[in-house]
Amino acid sequence: MTRSFKELTTEQFESFAQTHPAGSYLQTAAQSRLLARRGWQTSLVGLVEENQVVAAAVLAWIPVRMGNMFQIDGGMLIDFSDQDLVAAFVDGVMAFAKEHRGLFLRIMPNAIYRRFDDEGQQIGNTESTVIDALTRIGFEHTPATKGWTTNSSPSWQYVKPLQPILDAQDTTKALRASFGKDGKYYLKKTDQFGIKVRRLEKADLPDFKALTQDTANRLNYHDKDLDFYQTVFDEYGDDAYFVFAEMNFPAYIKGQQQARDHLAEVVANLDARIAEKPNYKKLKRQRAEYADQHKQHEKRITQAKMAHEQAGKDVVTIAGALFLATANEMIYLYSGTYDEYKNFYGPYAVQEYAFEQALKRQIPHYNFYGISGVFDGSDGVLGFKQGFSGHAEEKVGSFVRPINGPKYAIYHFLKKILARG
Structure with a gap:
């Protein structure tokens, strides 16, 4: 031989x-x-x-x-x-x-x-x-x-096998069903908020760098430079996914107003029924629940209008990330979130987008990449990744x-x- x-x-x-x-x-x-x-x-x-x-x-x-x-x-x-x-x-x-x-x-x-x-x-x-x-x-x-x-690839990582989802008849339903309680809840919110995910062009990379730098400044770590991101874009080509999760304020406010108005009708109908049956406790409990939801939508509308005015534009970036694809895995590398928009849960929408691309490419493994290896609840990054239901690995x-x-x-x-x- x-x-x-x-x-x-x-x-x-x-x-x-x-x-x-x-x-x-x-x-x-x-x-x-x-x-x-x-x-x-x-x-x-x-x-x-x-x-x-x-x-x-x-x-x-x-x-x-x-x-x-x-x-x-x-x-x-x-x-x-x-x-x-x-x-x-x-x-x-x-x-x-x-x-x-x-x-x-x-x-x-x-x-x-x-x-x-x-x-x-x-x-x-x-x-x-x-x-x-x-x-x-x-x-x-x-x-x-x-x-x-x-300085190098992480010693600890969080991963999720995708083959069971690829084997399902309806991969879209199977994907959502495979997530944990938090993942399902926050993705339902991003659906309600109308959050959209957009894949970036090279000309968008200065904006991507601005996002990751803002996050690095807030969390006190060193970010990659713009040249690094541009080099990744050039060298990895179609295998590099730079993405933004974006909020459309007019569309979001309109959706919240419609939900608020619907709840106002529900509360009014319950008021009428309570007037007829004042001792019916179940109706009063329902009325309190729906009234509270109505207040929450009013609060979101007020907050969104203020944020819209401060932003000075209709569409804003709320979060973003870079993913790299190989035949074996889709890997989540770098990301950022603007703190003022954290309540719109953009990182969850970004992750689901990457999962969807992995499934389209028949990639059997999803790698969330680095975690600290500490399981006492102090690692917030691990907590976020656990919302998508996987397991941790020590290299x-x-x-x-x-x-x-x-x-x-x-x-x-x-x-x-x-x-x-």
């Missing part, structure tokens, strides 16, 4: 990566191009047996002190249960990296260590195949950590192996000294 490690063409890599069960947006030719435009050097590499690709990865590297750091984020795409295959692939990467001043190799596999329900209870067995395969050939393992990171963590041992020892020592300082 002839086995060789080599750089792959885009066509070779994509035909393999798009059908691999561990494939993600991080292991695509588009991601390789995006990294290259962001200052990294990249190569599509793989193991080939009898003219067939049997393992592959987007390999990226960037200068650090004393050499280059090599990285495989979200990969490699390989059968980790085949120890000989893993060793052969890593040997190929190491040899390639040595030729390019490699200092160390870091791998963050797209592999799940444990799964959890919404209460934080483990589901199924622990999966240690990847950890065993890499530590056996000299990698130092760092387990997944709880909390948030913007296997990261793995580091020196390429130039002596230099890496010095580099590691200097990092520790600088960290103490």
Whole structure:
């Protein structure tokens, strides 16, 4: 059997990566191009047996002190249960990296260590195949950590399988039915409010950046720059979904007025019936309930008119997000919400739109991406995602192996000294 490690063409890599069960947006030719435009050097590499690709990865590297750091984020795409295959692939990467001043190799596999329900209870067995395969050939393992990171793919994520919905006769009904109580409730509200979701053009990206920056400022985190979003748009093409949820004030106010007027008629009819049967408690309870709903619509109308006047335009953006599609999954990456419009529940409409696009493309997996890994109720992001009914996953963590041992020892020592300082 002839086995060789080599750089792959885009066509070779994509035909393999798009059908691999561990494939993600991080292991695509588009991601390789995006990294290259962001200052990294990249190569599509793989193991080939009898003219067939049997393992592959987007390999990226960037200068650090004393050499280059090599990285495989979200990969490699390989059968980790085949120890000989893993060793052969890593040997190929190491040899390639040595030729390019490699200092160390870091791998963050797209592999799940444990799964959890919404209460934080483990589901199924622990999966240690990847950890065993890499530590056996000299990698130092760092387990997944709880909390948030913007430096690499998250250690914890929230996901939802879509195959049961794809198998249903009516996918639209099955999708809504699959959501949790909160998801159903708030999506019903967005229906009532007339919230519309629009896919953006490249010319809309400065507005998208304004939304995400506003959210980042409010929540105190670092947002991606406009050039990043434009690069994603260019490199991912039809697989990148930049979307806005929008509110049409005149249409919303009209709908609220119609609902208010209908409730006024209902209350008037109940008043007439109560006059005839003043001791009928059930009618009085119904009257109080409908009267309260009437007040709520009056309140929304007043608030919307004020917001309309402040906005100075009929249609406003209330929320938005970026999603990326692959053959395996639809992934939710970046988003924003204008705080003054949070009561219109735009993020729920945005999520349902992305689910619908995934179903149209027959994508079997939906990835809400990062969560903190804390299940005590303090993670509001997790709480939002739980409204759509999925489960949490803890990844296997990261793995580091020196390429130039002596230099890496010095580099590691200097990092520790600088960290103490």
